Amino acid sequence: MPAARLRFVAGRLVQVLPVLVALLLIVVLLQQLMPGDPARVIAGPRASAEQVTQVRHDLGLDQSILAQFWKYVVNLSGGDLGRSNRTGIPIATIVGERAAVTVWLLFGGLIVSTLLAVPAALVMALRPRSPAARVCARSLTVILNCPPFWVGLMLASVLALRTGWLPVGGFGENTGDRLRSMVLPSLTIGLAAMPLLARSGAASLRQVLAADHVTTARSLGLSGWPLVRRHLLRNALPPAVTLLAVQAAALLFGAVIVEQTFGLPGLGAEMVNAASQRDFPVVQALTLIFGAAIIGINLLADLAVALLDPRTTWR
Secondary structure, eight states: OOHHHHHHHHHHHHHHHHHHHHHHHHHHHHHHHSSSOHHHHHHOTTOOHHHHHHHHHHHTTTSOHHHHHHHHHHHHHTTOOOBOTTTOOBHHHHHHHHHHHHHHHHHHHHHHHHHHHHHHHHHHHHSTTSHHHHHHHHHHHHHHTSOHHHHHHHHIIIIIITTOSSOSSOOOSSHHHHHHHHHHHHHHHHHHHHHHHHHHHHHHHHHHHTSHHHHHHHHTTOOHHHHIIIIIHHHHHHHHHHHHHHHHHHHHHHHHHHHHHHTOOSHHHHHHHHHHTTOHHHHHHHHHHHHHHHHHHHHHHHHHHHHHOTTOOOO
């Protein structure tokens, strides 16, 4: 990689560090802001005041915020995310068992949203007055106003309960069953992200179509896929990639709803269960993981846009 690109990447990584520090601080403060006393939850409702005080001391809750922050960072640097208050199982083990489900769901949702959004964007941009473009525009408006949980329930009712082709919920034991169990959740989460992606892509394509170099190419007889491939896609991709990163972050939190709807044992469902049972260490760890994932997605999108945009100077 050229030195200029290395400096660009290094600069972006340096910019991310303060955000990560702020995220860690928020995660530590989260325990102070959440309702309820974690020491009382662990000790039990019948524990004496002395027992609650001892538990609070063991957890380090009687220390200052800075001391708790430093302890959390030191433990985190050693790969220790803590233990669940409910089960005593290491949180790293819980994450390892459940992360695959959420990753499958996110990738499935991104694939579905991209496969549906790209053709719709091309139709609305290249044939804006055609019946197909009008159908796409109206369909996107309808889909955009449908809540994801309602879409999931409708898909489950129509494609699963009535036909028996797909499972309504759960996560299979083998690869084939898992792929089948991911179809409906992926459709649900992909449809939620698709309208904005399609509209943004269509708007970017229209701007590129109005550019002078595209007008010149069309006047020379270039049309169809060669025009799209050579002149439209690369110039229209950077805004779409940026929005895709934003949508990926939204999908991450949308996974909480979808996992609950379809009974998937993922990180989102675990966070809901942990919050309802006042399992503060699990909530902290999952908040950190989700936040770090969003930061990482935005960083990768920033680098991808720089690579795709022909105007990048790498300074």
